[in-house]
Amino acid sequence: MSDNQNISHHTGTVSPPEHASTVSPAAEVSPPNTVSPPNIVVIQADQMAAQALGAYGDAAARTPNIDALAEQGAVFDRAYCNSPLCAPSRASMMTGVMPSELGCFDNGDDFPSSVPTFAHRLRHVGYHTALVGRMHFLGADQHHGFEERLTTDVYPADLDMVPDWTLPLDQKLQWYHDADAVFSAGVSRASVQQDFDDEVGFRTLRHLNDRVRANQAAASAGEQPQPFLMVSSFIHPHDPYEPPQEHWDRFAEGEIPDPAHPEVPDAAEDPHSHRLRAMSGFDLRDPDIEQVRRARRAYYAAVSYIDDHVGRIRERLETLGLSENTVILVTSDHGDMLGEKGLWYKMSPYERSSRVPLIVSGPEHLVPQGRYQTPVSLLDLMPTLVDLAGAREPRSGGDSVLEIARREQTGEMGTEDRPVIIEYLAEGTYRPQLTIVRGQYKYVLCPGDPEQLFDLVADPDELYNAAREPKHAGRVAQLHGELDARYDLTALEAGILESQDQRRLVAEALSMGRIRAFDHNPEPEQRYVRGDFWSALEFGTIRDASR
Template identity: 75%
Template sequence: MSDAQDTSHNSGTVSPPNIVVVQADQMAAQALGAYGDEAAKTPNMDALAAEGAVFDRAYCNTPLCSPSRASMMTGQLPSQLGCYDNGDDFPSSVPTFAHHLRNAGYHTALVGRMHFIGADQHHGFEERLTTDVYPADLDMVPDWDLPFDQKLQWYHEASAVFDAGVSKATVQQDFDDEVGFRTIRHLNDRVRANQWAEAHGEEHRPFLMVTSFIHPHDPYEPPREHWDRFGEGEIPDPKHPQVPSVEEDPHSHRLRAMAGFDVRDPEIEDVRNARRAYYAAVSYIDDHVGRIRAHLEELGLAENTVIIVTADHGDMLGEKGLWYKMSPYERSSRVPMIVNGPEHLVPQGRYQTPVSLLDLMPTLMDLGGAPSLETEGSSMLETARREAAGDISPEDRDVIVEYLAEGTVKPQLTIVRGQHKMVICPGDPDQLFDLEADPDEFTNVARSPEYAEVASTLRAELERRYDLDALDAQVRTSQSQRRLVAEALTKGTMRHWDFVPDAETRYVRGDFWSALKYGTIPDASRR
């Protein structure tokens, strides 16, 4: 067995830990108190961070929902997986961390959002307890040959900023409230399963539960309770709201034009309103995290459970005149990565070595004792141990961020090495940032003589890894094929790929007598 295992307090046998992954959508690391934001109200995530491992430089591998999550689950970059954008599926035959842990004896469940596109809506999860928010069809296929004055229906719109504010109910609130409820009830079910196993002389089965919320993704429409936690002027304005010049950064101007910010720019009150709504939505997620942790403790599961909090990408929130994601800048591409668990499993502290969502799969396999395999990622637990021992430094680990979706017309590639970040895209000027001297990425030093060697080295590394012309051709071919498939599937009888949860079997239906016998979880004070 792996050393990433614990002794069960019930049976005295060695067993792997339970694992709970909580993922928020579009939650920037910089919007959490644990990452230094003094305006944030995130006490539950901050408490997990204070008692666990915090990776200060965690990145997504593409700042867009569906390909980011597919990449995270498989440990492969979007270009390797062939999953480029939000209208792209990834093959059912590619193993995910759910497959690996299920093979290692885990019960695996997905509660909430994962933005799977295609016919496979499980990708290794034994159970899926809710549907998703967005359609699973090929509805959002970009077209790099489409002129920018022709906008596709599903593009992000500036209206989410102008219309931000309190809502009594929204589709996203309804969804996340259900995700929270189903999460709590699933934890109850894992204890019920343990009770059944004990009664039948069987060992407890460890579980992996991925709970995935849609907040704080736009539209920014939080509940009143969370909006009222923030006073007027309590949330700082963007540090650098000015848009970089189009000569210096055409990608940002493409993103603004795609959403309509080139036509209508938010006034400062619009910006403040939207940012307050976003922070309120992050606080809403924090409440859910607190309830999950409290229930683990109430059920006696906390001592042998690892909790991981992360996101699929961030949100620019008005920095550089940008909103939402799709940008290589830090607010868009960095994510929280907090790992909390028993000290013998999780090395507590803060770590500066860059990590990415590619590292989640090997981390989960490390925790679960699953056989190791060659992937693009590495176990974050091992990275933390090596950094603490002085065996590695931030310069020893590269992180790659790809962007191959709408808002660009060529592959955009980013490499982070130590304090430097290099962005290249054919037709756009190179961008190089010294994140130590310039953490807000205000000054592009790609053409500065003192950074010439760094720029040359990082560009050479990207060119070694990628054939840009071949990748461009692959993306365009994929887009063309998927547009044809999507159009064909609208003809005649339509069969959507959306996941429909199984009918409820909890109460009178199903195994009624077992439900009566093992369904009650008695309180410790009960005689």
């Protein structure tokens, strides 16, 4: 039963002794905002690079609310997505399963409803689960375990964005990322993305109110309050780069640094970057330095806009008395190259595209405060939430980042001990691209392309491919061997091509005749005074306990 329905249903059962009073907890029941295990709030931005946050060392960033969470919590300095693209990254994050194993290869792909997500797992142990905002679910299942989904998504949920590895690069599909987002970057008084995120922010705050109302009603009935998982997922700072004026004005002209290395890598050494540029049109026109600066300023302003939403969520948790028993996790689905190496957006294995923020803040007995260098990934998010909820340990390719932090603190785990795998199986490549990060090294393998090896300590900007150096031959062989042991590249490529072919047929068929969209449309709300007049008013009231 949704919270919105609860208001209507409770009006017929809760009978206050005084019209002006609020529901009071029974004496033997815990206070209504105290639950064990903890409440969990996941805040996800789209395309927000870790390197664009003050918490990760960017002096130009204006992110005081995210930075404050980092100061109080656990910060994972080497967190990666498992695919630098929205839908496969999010599917992997929710399930703890790599995109290739899920069969969710790209932004035109769904994943099976029968695969448990963290929403299923927490709901199974008694959590109320709600999604507010974006998750890029495709196909018929628009919930994947969430009891409530309070908004639609910003993009359609159909299967139309299917890559075609048989097409030459000059035959662009309509939905490809386009260079125009850089050339047209600047302030917008209103935009689709602002409207969407403003709604996500509003409904997030109202949903927190609803959880307190539900807890009050439970306490009045002599029941324990129900813990909740709320995922608030925003579209900013994803391109197009169109922030509000207020956030643009937070940055002075020239305050945001230019790309450190805007030069495009050699095509023979890095053909993937040249494919990405050609796909988006940057091979035909390059932004000049003023256009680059304008786009980067707009991006940083959009990140600051997200930070404001984070601040409002933190403030509401505090106001409602929820903050002491709530864990907040901030992350993103991938980063943005922002002009480094002549690249924009994501889809690249380079750090700016594949690294994400991962910050966990909560009660000290649950969250080991500090900064951690062990590589982790979004694959670890599902086991982390299960760990916090005290649910059954899942079979997963990941591990709880809280346990990883504890083991790093005690010296039981070092940065070499735990590899992270990144897959790219979508547009802008013709063959599967696989990346493994182990310790300070990153190795990239794509059939037909030169192998790449980067020493992220000696060469953090990934300027020098060390794969051909004799002194690294053993390391290249080791990392190549690890990928060989995990993947049958021939079978993977054949499976991707077959999937693309099948999904193109499905998409074309569904566009004919009577069309039924997969888009989620929230159910009509019964939020205000319905049924018993005074009980409806009473259920909706959250008293200020300090007065």
